[in-house]
Every structure is written in C-alpha cells, then in structure tokens.
Amino acid sequence: MKKKALLAVLMAMTLLLSSCALIKKDAAVDAATVILTMGDKQVTKAEVQEQVQNVLAEMSQYYAMYGSTLDITDPEILASAQNTAVTRMKQDMALHAKAVELGLDQLTEEEAAKVKEDAESSWESAKSYVQNYYLDEEQKALEGEELDKAILAKLDELGVKFEDYETQAKDLAVDNKLREYVVKDVAVTDEEVKADYDSKVAADEEKYKEDAPSWVSAARNGSALYYTPAGVRRVKQILLKFKADDQTAIDDVNKRISEAQSKVNAAQQILDDAEASEEDKTKAEADKAAAQAELDTANADLKAATDKAFENLDADADAVLAALDADPDSWDKLMEEKNEDPGMKAGAVNAEKGYPVCEGMTGFDTAFVDAALALKSVGEHSGKVRGETYGYYIIRYNSDETEGPVDFESVKESISSSLLTTKQNEAYTAAVEQWVSEAGIKENLGALKD
Numbered sequence: 514m515k516k517k518a519l520l521a522v523l524m525a526m527t528l529l530l531s532s533c534a535l536i537k538k539d540a541a542v543d544a545a546t547v548i549l550t551m552g553d554k555q556v557t558k559a560e561v562q563e564q565v566q567n568v569l570a571e572m573s574q575y576y577a578m579y580g581s582t583l584d585i586t587d588p589e590i591l592a593s594a595q596n597t598a599v600t601r602m603k604q605d606m607a608l609h610a611k612a613v614e615l616g617l618d619q620l621t622e623e624e625a626a627k628v629k630e631d632a633e634s635s636w637e638s639a640k641s642y643v644q645n646y647y648l649d650e651e652q653k654a655l656e657g658e659e660l661d662k663a664i665l666a667k668l669d670e671l672g673v674k675f676e677d678y679e680t681q682a683k684d685l686a687v688d689n690k691l692r693e694y695v696v697k698d699v700a701v702t703d704e705e706v707k708a709d710y711d712s713k714v715a716a717d718e719e720k721y722k723e724d725a726p727s728w729v730s731a732a733r734n735g736s737a738l739y740y741t742p743a744g745v746r747r748v749k750q751i752l753l754k755f756k757a758d759d760q761t762a763i764d765d766v767n768k769r770i771s772e773a774q775s776k777v778n779a780a781q782q783i784l785d786d787a788e789a790s791e792e793d794k795t796k797a798e799a800d801k802a803a804a805q806a807e808l809d810t811a812n813a814d815l816k817a818a819t820d821k822a823f824e825n826l827d828a829d830a831d832a833v834l835a836a837l838d839a840d841p842d843s844w845d846k847l848m849e850e851k852n853e854d855p856g857m858k859a860g861a862v863n864a865e866k867g868y869p870v871c872e873g874m875t876g877f878d879t880a881f882v883d884a885a886l887a888l889k890s891v892g893e894h895s896g897k898v899r900g901e902t903y904g905y906y907i908i909r910y911n912s913d914e915t916e917g918p919v920d921f922e923s924v925k926e927s928i929s930s931s932l933l934t935t936k937q938n939e940a941y942t943a944a945v946e947q948w949v950s951e952a953g954i955k956e957n958l959g960a961l962k963d
Contacts, residue, residue: 549599550955551606558960564598565591595961604945605684607952608691617690624686631682636675640664647671695944696937706929707921713739713928714918725871732869733876735862737927738919745914747867748885751847751907752854752900753830759822766818769811776804823899830897830905837894837907844894844909853904867911881906 544559569585572594576583584590612618620628643664644653652663668674717740721728725742732738732745755763780801783789789797833851836843848857857864870877870885884898888910898906 546957546960548957548960549602549606550957551610551952554606554609556602556606561595561598561602561961564602565594568594568597568601599956599958599961603949603952603954606954607948608688608945610952611948612687612691615691615694617694618687620683620686628679628682628686631685632675632678635678635681639668639673639678643667643671692937692941695941699933699937699940701929701932701936705932706925709928709932710739710921710924718918726874729869729871729874730876733863737924739924740918741914741916742871743916745869745871746885747863747911747914748870748888749844749848749857749867749909749911750854750881751833751852752857752903752905753826753833753851753907754853754904755822756825759818759825762818763815763822766811766815770808770815773804773808773811777801777808780804823905826904827897830907833907834896841892867909869914878902878906881908884908885910 544557544562546558547555548558548561549556569583569590572590573583573585609618640661644660647667648663652660652667655663717738721731721738721740721742723742725744728738728742729745754760780797783793783797784801829851833847836847852858855861856868863869868877868885870882872886874882878901880898880900884895884906885908888895888908891910891912894909895907898908900906
C-alpha cells in the first residue's frame, strides 16, 4: 500500500523542477533495479527515488512553515529522506500483507463511499494547487470549463491521476482498519489514571509551588495545570482603545522616537570607537546633540499625544463606570458590548475565568497588574487605569485560584483520554514493527548509492 501525503506527488515534482533535479535520470535497467523484496512483491529503485522526493517535499513544507529553507542537496538530508522512504515502503509492504491476511483490505459499501468522497476532496485540492502554482497568467485568467480543461491538462502532463488519490484514500482506510484491529482491546484502568494524575500533581507542585509567576504564564497560554500555588487571582477587563486618529498620531511619534534614538546610538558608536578620527568624533558629537534634541522633542510630543488620546477616551470610560455604578451586575453585558480586548472575547483561552495575575509576574503591562492586585475583594472593579500602550483598562476581580491540586474529577476524563491515545499509539507502533520484522523483507540498499 503506497501511501502519499496529500499533494506530495505534486510537491515532489516542484522540487525536481526547482532544484535542477536531485539525481540524474537513470537508465531503464538501473531504474528497474530491485531494492526491496517480500515474496512476489518488489520495490524498484525508481519507486524508492519517487518516495524520496515525496519525503523531501514534506520536509521542505515543514521547514517553510517556520520560515526556513531546506537544502535538498545536502547529503545528510538526502540520506535521512532515503532512510525514511525505505522505512515507509517496508511498512507499506508488511501492512498490505497483514491486511490481506486478516481480510481487512476488503471495504464495505459505506467504507468505499467514504474512500471515494475523500479521494474527490483530495483531487479538488490537487486541482487548486496546480491552478495556483503551475498555470501561467493567461491560463489563470480562464474561467469555467476552459479553466478546468487547462488544469486537467497540466495534471495529465505531470502524470497525476485521480486514481492516485483513490489509492491514497483506500490505503488510509485500510490502515485505519488495521489500527482499529490492533487497539480494539487496549484500555486504561482507573488505577493508571489516578497514578498519572498523582504524578502530574507532584511534578507541578515541585515546579510551581514557589513560582507563581511561571504558573501564571503557563495558565495564560492555556497549558494543562495540576497544582495551583498560593497568591493567584483571576481578573477580567474592559479595554477601551484609543480612537483611530489618536493611535495613528501616537504611532507616528513613536516612529520619530525610534529614528532619533537610532541616530543617537550611531553617533555614540563613533564616539566609543578608539580608532575613530578626531574629525569623525567632532562630527559625531554634533550629530548626537542634534539627534538628542530630536529625541527630546519627540518624547514631549508623545506625552502630549498620549494625554490627548486619553482625554478623547475619557467620556467613553466614564460612561462604562457610570453604568457599572448604576448596576454592578451589568459587567458581563458591558464587557460584551464595550470591550476591545480579544483575549476577553468568547473562545479565548482566558475569557471564561479571566486573566491570572500574581505578585512578581511579567509579560503584562505593569499598570494593569498593579491595578488588578490592588482590588480588595471579588466583584470589585477598578476605575480608569491608564495603560502603557492601548488605552484605558477597567478591571474586575473575578475570582481566587484555590491553592493545591486540581480536582481529580475535573481532569479524570482528559487524563484517561490522553493515556489511552498513548497506549494505542504504542501498541500500534509495536505491531507494525513486529509485522515488518516477520515479513522477511530482503534489502538491496547498496544499489541506491549509485
């Protein structure tokens, strides 16, 4: 069962076209060299090389996700891709044999319909990929049937067929059936769940008991936590941002500050350079003085622009506070209507419980943290708090985090699910390794070095 990642065949072709080919074209006899043999099943050198291209395409895509470029000519990269390709193909051979042995290669009508649906979805994605990356501008300007004909012609030219995706979808369906066969009896006991819970609690207690700021940082990121240190509270806020014109004015002044500071720094570097001439240093002194004057003016302008921005926001903030004074229970309604903080919108990590805060924490505006910790009791809200960047905060003391282990029942299901997935993965990995070992696959890997 030759598995291909979605669009991998197209991506592999892109690699070949853009890299002047990773390997020279082999003569037909060389391409037909048998690399893997299992019974009457054989894998040729050409098939392995094709799979290597698929692996390199996947690796390149992964690197691109992080803004990096993979050197697909690096011998170590090629060796790694080849090893991955051979391992996959050996697994494919063993899995195919096991599926046939167990009768799992036969699909029900429902399974076959799902395979067709998945293949059609992948085919549409392939067509879209070709349209975006292979058609010229004239072809992209086509519409309807003419555009579709151009896409299909390019796919045919590339040797990509709908059957490729049918095969992929069926292979995946059969693989899933094999996995289900292996893991159907894998289970997690209550004792295992409790032991894992105790282990997680102990680890988090050691990590966070004397380090509440680290716990707060992890909680803000949505990490699963099993022990809560003392001194943590939750707060919600209504953020009122500066008006658009005021924010633009502030941004413009900040740009001037950055430019002036760069000039000051550049001049100072010359002044600190022992090898700089007296003439250069004299000029640097004048440049620094001029830049410092620009910087001082810009800083004064920033204060004026910021003060004006807050003044233009006062009426809105005062209206929110007046509404809260008139009806303390209107917080949720006002937060929904007036809040401009995406972190407090429904679905955000801390939206339901509020932001965690504690003494000594970092990563938040100091004005926000100080005001949040100054609140005396749950339900109390602050007045207008001037933020360093965005505008006014109006903060509400929402709750206190209870010190100690998280309630077992609240995490039992998630721990059980995680443990089960881990045990199933381990069981399936072990089964595949055993099937490959028992398959008696003969290798001729030396032929790949040519």
